[in-house]
Amino acid sequence: MCLVECDLRWGIPKDTPSGKIFATCLGELDRCHQDTFGKPLMVVLLGERAGWIPQAAEVPQEIVETYNWINGVSVTGTEILHGAYRNCNPNAAFCLRDPSFLAQLPSQDLPRYQDKGHHALFIQTLKEQVCNRFPKQQILKYKCQVLGTDCTTGMEKVRMGFSDEFSSWILQFLKTRILQTFSEQTTTIVQKKQLSWQQTELAQHQLFLNQKQQLFLGRNIEIQNILDFLNMDAANTQNPSQNENFCTSLYQVISQPGMGKSSLLAASISKTLQSPKSKVFYHFVGCCPSSVQLSNLVMRLCCFIMLDGPELEDVLLKLRDCWRNEEMKGILEMVLHSTSRLGNSPSYVFIDGVNQLSHPSDVSDLLSWLSTPGFLPHHYKCVISCIPTTSINSNPPPNCLYLDLLPMDTAQSLAMMYLSRYCKTLSSEQLQQLLQKSSSANPLWLSLACEELRVFGVFEMLTKKILEFPDSLQGLLASIIQRLVQEDQSNLVKNLLSLLHCCKEGAVETDLQGAMSTLDGGAEIPTMHWASLRRTLSSLLRVGRDYRGRDRLSFFHGSVVQAVEQCLLTSYNARKQYLLILADYYEHKCTEEATVVHQLPRLLQEAGLNGRLVEFLRKDPRARSIQAHVRAQYLKTLRCSHVCRNGFPRTAAMICGMCTFKVGAFGQLFPNKQSCVLCGTHVAIMGKEAFLCPQHNRTGRSECLVCKLPIIGVPPPTPAILCHMCGFSETCISLNI
Incomplete structure (x- = not known):
């Protein structure tokens, strides 16, 4: 299941005919009816204004017949009748604002918050009928106070202050009703055959x-x-x-x-x-x-x-x-x-x-x-x-x-169709301003721009938002990321994007949660915060499943990877801290061995933690499941580049008699003398002799490659050998760690 919010405050241009306004608002409620078995989830906020009350001549006959419209009822009242009142909808929450705050308002602001005459009588009657028809569990009477003015939308508005009860009550109501409405779906366990x-x-x-x-x-x-x-x-x-x-x-x-x-x-x-x-x-x-x-x-x-x-x-x-x-x-x-x-x-x-x-x-x-x-x-x-x-x-x-750019008419249809999925419509002027951007002919740019408009809550500034869109794909992605980071006070957005950038193939959701908890001092991220984070970043992420059916997150497009790097990880040190966090999580906390051996070596390599990489490959039992050629590839990048073929200064690498028959020096289960001294592969035949360059054999005497002690000759030492893969490169076998 997914929760899709519908905000009817914007999406209906001011010149829209009244019939279309009714059809849009009530049509969206019809869609909610279908998705919730006739009991749409509604949050109704009622103050001291009735809203628009159309004249009888303004309402099309089709609306009158389809929705049983009542003359003299406002659009808000009609929505309440259709979505909640007539069927006693248990999923409707009514938040009734206490009018006492009106005393704090300047007299010139009162008309914007309080109706007079017939409209005032209507809203008062509507509230009384709601209170009479619905149980108290569905009604919240809340108070607010005036904190000053807000001019961020370009027009002066009163800024309100609310108690924590207001939002927590709504949240708890919705959570409770979702669980009860979909109880049959959430409690019925369907036994499915295991997929191959x-x-x-x-x-x-x-x-x-x-x-x-x-x-x-x-x-x-x-x-x-x-x-x-x-x-x-x-x-x-x-x-x-x-x-x-x-x-x-x-x-x-x-x-x-x-x-x-x-x-x-x-x-x-x-x-x-x-x-x-x-x-x-x-x-x-x-x-x-x-x-x-x-x-x-x-x-x-x-x-x-x-x-x-x-x-x-x-x-x-x-x-x-x-x-x-x-x-x-x-x-x-x-x-x-x-x-x-x-x-x-x-x-x-x-x-x-x-x-x-x-x-x-x-x-x-x-x-x-x-x-x-x-x-x-x-x-x-x-x-x-x-x-x-x-x-x-x-x-x-x-x-x-x-592929050429989209034609203008196709781009226009795409933008209209995208927004119409959420019952939103741009005015003809706003649509033209959007399409005047040269990048609007790029489908990805256009869909991202429409998504930005859809989630933009200040509808008075919608035109300004369109005009400020960067006219390039990378520019738009960068602006989206910067906005998301700025709006997030907890740094969760920045941390998740940065961690995901370090996971080239994406990562299991629970692993990302575990790594992010490290950034937050070890505390688990609350489920509600994580759900909100995923929703916030939904336009940038792709959610898949791993072989065990767990959600796996990755960026939905390669351009997002570049934008995250451009905005958040401009230096190697900035990225290295996230590589280290992931490496620590996979090495010490992740219980999925296959994931550890797949992710950890790459992270250690990219973070430049060469000593830890060699230690993991050779000493950690989990690393034994890594294929030989993969292990060899990691070690190859650390190998000394000095040539040690015939004609060049070199010294044979030796293993002392005590270490010859021991196991595990190079991450293997076979005796050291029968194993490649780099990748640990068992060398049965055709082993190649291993050599050290003068720089890595400066003592002038032989020392054991394993225990680093001088070789005294009793018991006799054994020449160190390389497998065919590692022996192909005739260079010094010392690792730069």
Whole structure:
């Protein structure tokens, strides 16, 4: 469930016909009726003014008949009748302000807070009827006091002071009513079959696909171009033998960030799925943390091609053990060209955001595979999207679509549709001011701008807000982040954004909560504060699920990563403190071993804590589950760069007789003499001799690589050895820590 607030104070331009005002306000209540089983959650604030009371001629007959409108009742009164009074709605809270504060007002301000004559009689009668009809548990009579004046909106207003009871009572009322209204849903436990790894991954991509379609408009020509490519008969395409560099199975969608590549592919995928004979695989890089790994993409594609069974499990096991992309390519190519459950029927592969793969080498390798004629079988067609700097280098690129800016009419429709989801409408003048920004032709900029307007509470300053929008995507994101940080007195916004920036693939929500509690002196963040924080940052975050079904947070777009760095982490030291906080949490408090071994080494490496990194890799039992090639890669960056091949000054590294048969010196379970002295891999055959450069063997005598004591010869020492991976680089084995 999610709670979506509707504030009817803005969203209806001043020149709107009265019929539309009624339809908008009461229509929103109708939507609440549907979502809450006919008992909409309402907070009604009543002072000493009745509000607008329309004349009978101003109310359309349709409104009179549909909502049983009563002549002489104000719009506010009609909302109360429709949403609460007629059905004795238990989810309606009535907050009645004590009129005693009026005595504190200057005489010239009284008309703005108190009606006279018929209007005063109406509001008094309305309050009496509410008190007679509803139990006291639904009514709060509260007091306030005048604190001065407020001119922040451009017009002078009286500033009120309220007791804590006012907000706490409303909050408790809503919490209680939500639990009671949805009691059947919250207490009924549905036993579900445990989802497989493949199903869990697919669910993430399906959710992203549905989200990206919701606000997609226009681009009909671009969609048709993609569909034409997919339906193109291979016999009618250019003969690959005439041009070896031309791949008829690949189509590229290229544009700058925020231009709507993901939405375009989502719409194209949906169109393709409508064909009952189509076999469609899609992968949105960045839709969830695991999706940025090339191995994850390849494994999902193999699951799509092959039948469930031992053969598939064997392939997945081999892919998990791969540490070179060339090996992964060979396995995927074998699967693609083998007999599969798909047969030879047309099969379509969509890969969105190729440039967001976690390693640059993965990006270039994947593009190289897909663009090689013959890599994909003849009945396969592949559509990818990427930014210009990572597109396949071809002049001109074959089968390529460059996304242009949105046309003005499409941008206008997009803005109107976005706001209409929350029953809000800009005036024609405000809409034109928004569309006059050159960046409004960028779908991402426009949707972010509309979200900023939606949550902007000072409706008198809406036009000023529009005019002040930065006219660039990075500028707008920076202004949003700066506003959120400034409005948050607790630093929770800054801390969460900064911690998340240090988690390249996102992080489990509970881990972020644990790390943030460290920043707050060890105290747990209250659930209500965390929920509010997530809601505050909802426009910048993407919420996914990990393999255990836990919420996992990440930034929804790569541009947000840059904006956070620009606003909050301008120096290495600023980022290092958050890296250290995360490292401390994962090392000492996180109970999920798989998460620790995945996150901690990277954090220690980026924070420059080389000593702790080596200590973890070699001494912590949890690190033994790290694959050898991953361990070697971390240690490779710390290795001395002095060359120790034949012809260069060097000294053989030795292990004394006492340490030879011991275990664990390099993080392994085998005897030290049989283990690589860098990564700890067991070396059965073909071990390479390890050497030290003169700088790291300055004593002039041999000392044990493990215990650092002089080697005296009895029992005899053993030469230190390297595995094939670590021995490939003929440099000194000393680590710079």
